[in-house]
Amino acid sequence: MADNRIEPPPGMVEKRGSALWLTHLLMIAGVLVIFFPIWLAFVASTHTQQEIAQAPMPVLPGSHLIENYTRALFSGVNVPVATMLMNSMVMALGIALGKIAISLLSAFAIVYFRFPGRRFFFWMIFLTLMLPVEVRIVPTYQVVAGFGLLNSYSGLILPLIASATATFLFRQFFLTVPDELAEAARVDGARPMRFFLDILLPMSRTNIAALFVILFIYGWNQYLWPLLITTNPEMNTIVMGLKQMFPSGDDIADWPVIMATSILAMVPPVIVVISMQKLFIRGLVDSEK
Template structure:
């Protein structure tokens, strides 16, 4: 039995190591590409050791950008992506918290009807809603603006559903105690419901931030001004160059910089994220 257990542990670790290598190897190649010049990456064999052009590549993409590819400096695109990701994340969480709180703790006509109408929107793919949403944004003059990048995407049926399900698990005794103490509905929300939802908010924050950061289709539709391009749009424009060879060192440097904010968010909020998923504090 001991020998069999050792072989099981060895094979399990081997599979994990191989899987980790398969995930890390493309990232390693990307990092290596950020330290070489464009011509060095286009000539075989592909370099597998670091070069000495990392600072030059960073200076190129952060300060100058690639005007030939229609891509502004990466610093500006990362700022736009950060505004969009944070706006979508905070907006979705705020609206979903209030809507789920109203559905659970207030009694008004057609309460469940409105909830199921919100839930049904999950069955509509983005492609079905994208053109009507663009028409509304265009008629309101939201094109080429930060409001246009964020406002049409802040509603979330998924977050509303998750918060509603969590609010239903809160004991009724807490509500009765708050009423006996004379707490108003909003005081009960701020002092009781919101602190209990901390781990859920953290888990949704990570998921929604990555969702907002990786948006491509909607920014592509609502922005024609380069000053509002996001990092994902910039990478795509760098890749699709007509009658020219892609500048791979700049593309890989931009891709690496684009990974940094989501990775930081995941690392900083990892513990709360896991708690929110496994529901340890509910």
């Protein structure tokens, strides 16, 4: 039998190999550039104040890791970091889950229910993208204060759980679902919520995962809104607490504790991204829903 394989031109394999190595070297260099400041923060969190102040600054971990992280977690500056981490976790989870739940139901109603003004209400929701939190923060604060939700988890979460972006994305996905599925569910006697729970929700798994990662980080990094509605230090989030640790005036910064707090503040978002990495990527790039 004749061999019909096409041989590559001379030099193609070598060029492909060199280009592959160059790509990997550039990626490694980029990772090192991004990771180096994080490494310095971690190293600073394992040394004493005197060791950090010496020139040149150490680039290898010291022997005070447990001591500094224990002081940060259970002592802190104004309030223990463990308390602030818990507040940020509750806020980020509440915002992410609340946005996803409301957006799923809103998109489901807009796509699968026929009612007057359906398109109008969708575009009204979409137009709220032009009104960021900073624009509506004063009336939102007045409403929250009127309901007595200052210094509470409800006050931190409820004003931020509506999401026009998530509603739009879920609507666009639901529009790609074949109408035959809804017809088959109707023939089988499934009510609308049964169709939503048994068919649409499992099909939306990758979209939900991708949005959860994005919305969790959005909630975790909130600074202005928690700063406005919390006056009790026990309700401080980790981003607020980290900003308050920096000295003012002639105060001396406790850099080991500040750096330990910075590292601790990065841990939960990193865990969420790593644990949901596959679903996150599929939710962004997978075309087969």
